[in-house]
Amino acid sequence: xxxxxxAALALxxxxxxxxxxxxxxxxxxxxxxPAEVRPGDTIEVxxxxxxxxxxxPGGWVVTAAPVGELDRAVRTTVEEDxxxxxxVSIELPDTFPLGEAWAxxxxxxxxxxxxxxxxxxxxxxxxxxxxx
Numbered sequence: 001x002x003x004x005x006x007a008a009l010a011l012x013x014x015x016x017x018x019x020x021x022x023x024x025x026x027x028x029x030x031x032x033x034p035a036e037v038r039p040g041d042t043i044e045v046x047x048x049x050x051x052x053x054x055x056x057p058g059g060w061v062v063t064a065a066p067v068g069e070l071d072r073a074v075r076t077t078v079e080e081d082x083x084x085x086x087x088v089s090i091e092l093p094d095t096f097p098l099g100e101a102w103a104x105x106x107x108x109x110x111x112x113x114x115x116x117x118x119x120x121x122x123x124x125x126x127x128x129x130x131x132x
Contacts, residue, residue, distance in 0.1 A: 026051040028082065030104045030124040032064075038131045039096040042089050045103045047122065049085030056107065062088045064103040066128070072097060075106065098128050 028051035033044045045062055058077060065073035074093065080086045090103065104123025 026053065027108070027120045028053075028085070028105075028122050030122050032103045032124040032126040034126070036127045036129055037092065038129060039092055039098070040094040040131075042091045043103060043126060044087060044089055045124070046087045047082065047085055047105065049083060052083040055079065055082065060086070061106040062086075062090065062103070063106040064090045064092060064126075065101060066097045067100045067102060069097065073106075092128070096128055098130055101126050101128055 029048045031046045031048075033046070034041075037043055043064060045064070047062075059079035060082065061075055061077050063070075063073045063075045074090055074096070076088055076090060078086060078088055102123045102125050104121060108122050
C-alpha cells in the first residue's frame with residue numbers, strides 16, 4: 001500500500017519538500033500604534049526583536065504610506081540592529097490621505113524566502129480618519 005502511494009506521488013509530480021536554508025527565513029512582526037490617527041498625528045512603528053536579518057547599506061528605511069499610494073509615503077532611516085528590535089516615531093503630514101494605511105520596513109529582502117512559500121511583509125496597518 002505504501003509503495004502504491006509513493007508511486008502515485010512520484011507520477012503526479014508531487015514530492016515532500018526537503019529542508020533548505022530558506023526554512024530559517026524570518027520576517028519580523030510590525031505593530032503600529034495608535035491604530036487610528038488623524039493627519040498630522042505621530043505613529044509609533046515597532047519592529048519586534050528576534051529576526052536577525054542583515055541591515056541593508058544605509059540602514060533600515062521605515063515607511064508609512066496610504067494603501068496603494070507609495071508615492072505619498074513618509075520615510076525615515078535608522079541604523080539599528082534588527083535582532084534587538086526597533087521603534088520609530090513617524091509624524092504624518094497634515095496632507096496625509098484619509099483611509100487605510102500601512103507602515104513597516106521598505107525594500108525588505110525576500111531573497112531567502114523559499115520559492116514555494118508565502119512570505120509576509122514586515123508591515124502593520126493603521127487607519128487615518130478625519131479630525132473631529
